[in-house]
Amino acid sequence: MRFAQASAVTHAQTRGELKATPVQTVEAVLFGLFGRELKVALIPMSAADQAGCELLMLPGGYVDAGQDVDSEGALKRVLQGLLGLTPRYVEQSFTVAGSSRGTGGWSSSIVHLAMASPESLQELQAAGKISLVSVLPEQELPSNLALDHADLIKQALSRFAAKAAHSSIVSHLLPEVFTLSDLHRAFEVVCQRPSNPANFRRKILEANVLVSADVLHGSGRPAQGYRFEQPLVYFDRQIV
Amino acid sequence: MRFAQASAVTHAQTRGELKATPVQTVEAVLFGLFGRELKVALIPMSAADQAGCELLMLPGGYVDAGQDVDSEGALKRVLQGLLGLTPRYVEQSFTVAGSSRGTGGWSSSIVHLAMASPESLQELQAAGKISLVSVLPEQELPSNLALDHADLIKQALSRFAAKAAHSSIVSHLLPEVFTLSDLHRAFEVVCQRPSNPANFRRKILEANVLVSADVLHGSGRPAQGYRFEQPLVYFDRQIV
């Protein structure tokens, strides 16, 4: 449906009925953290669009110039409609625009970085609404991704990792209250780089951006729970 | 012209003749380095668009879905048509999209970071085609900027500074061959932060990304000329 319309516009335009009107979409690279695995939520492409094989694509849709006030608003509306999901976090990441993206004409996609709780994603997967695919280092993404969406995921992850290294953005992969071990694991997974727990602890505490919360009980010694004072803070130095 | 058309689309859409079709433009925040002053090139808004007073705006224009292959290509075409200028460097920076930008409806602008030689900019200014305004720290931008363009400049500069701190991107403000003092000055100006010449020299040379060129003669002791081996390299650490 989405991409069928894109080619329709192109046809119309070559016939001269319309001015060259770019198609504009918003897309989400929606991440969830499952233990040490970072996963991306993808939706099946509607049967109308594909030539037989089962293709996956990023959740997204058209901007509605009538009701959307900005791109993040547009994305939230689309995700709500598509999946009934309100992500824990959404931010505009980058735009990919051009006429050779396989959409049949000029199209412009504003790609967003989004995060949701593993519970909500697991539920959607159980309901058959999304597929969760791992984005591990070394490992290739599945080959049945539509258009340039594999590229978009890689780009989004790379920007996510860059921002994660010196900000608290990974916190949105975790519950409101978390342990330092949880936070450390999130940093390691997103930045794709191991680091020393003791040093991590020192650096993050010295940054003075965490406030203590309840003690959390797990499988070993109970750990101090923390929450971030602010939803997003930037550090002076790299944390991991 | 540009923004008049934007409202036309909105009118059409409220009358139901068109689907809600977002307007899409590309814009350049075009920087030039003049000694220790970083300046941005702005063009006068056409008389048709403004209500009397002289407004300035970023050079930019509509995407032409027929001939543009990507946003950087679109921007280069627009700058060539508007100013006869081919910038030394262009890269997509960020996108601003929404319905409350003063353009009379939903519009999406892909903002680019661009750089040109001071000579070419000076020439365009002499020909009355552009105004050059300084973007110094502390100092406010002029108040006669159209729409949200003052914001766009600030955002672009902030991203430029962030990227400049750990990459060689500022080199495009300089001639092909430059001295370490030149390069140091460019880093200081863009990152808006003074740094020690000796330490800068050590760090940039240890990065092993410069190759020696001819010796350059200035007003004191002649300096070794250098060029970058690659057009854009990322450093492990902050350079300034």
Next chain:
DNA sequence: GCAATAGTGTCTTTGAGACAATATCGA
């Protein structure tokens, strides 16, 4: 007790910053 995870202390290495000293040109 043991397994498992949380948390502390400390040593070493590296890089950042300050700054003095020396070098080489043109006038």
Next chain:
DNA sequence: TCGATATTGTCTCAAAGACACTATTGC
């Protein structure tokens, strides 16, 4: 010669990393 800028050397301090050690729970 001097003024101006380039270039080198070295010292200090702070942050990063490695790693051994102790602490507290459940079983």
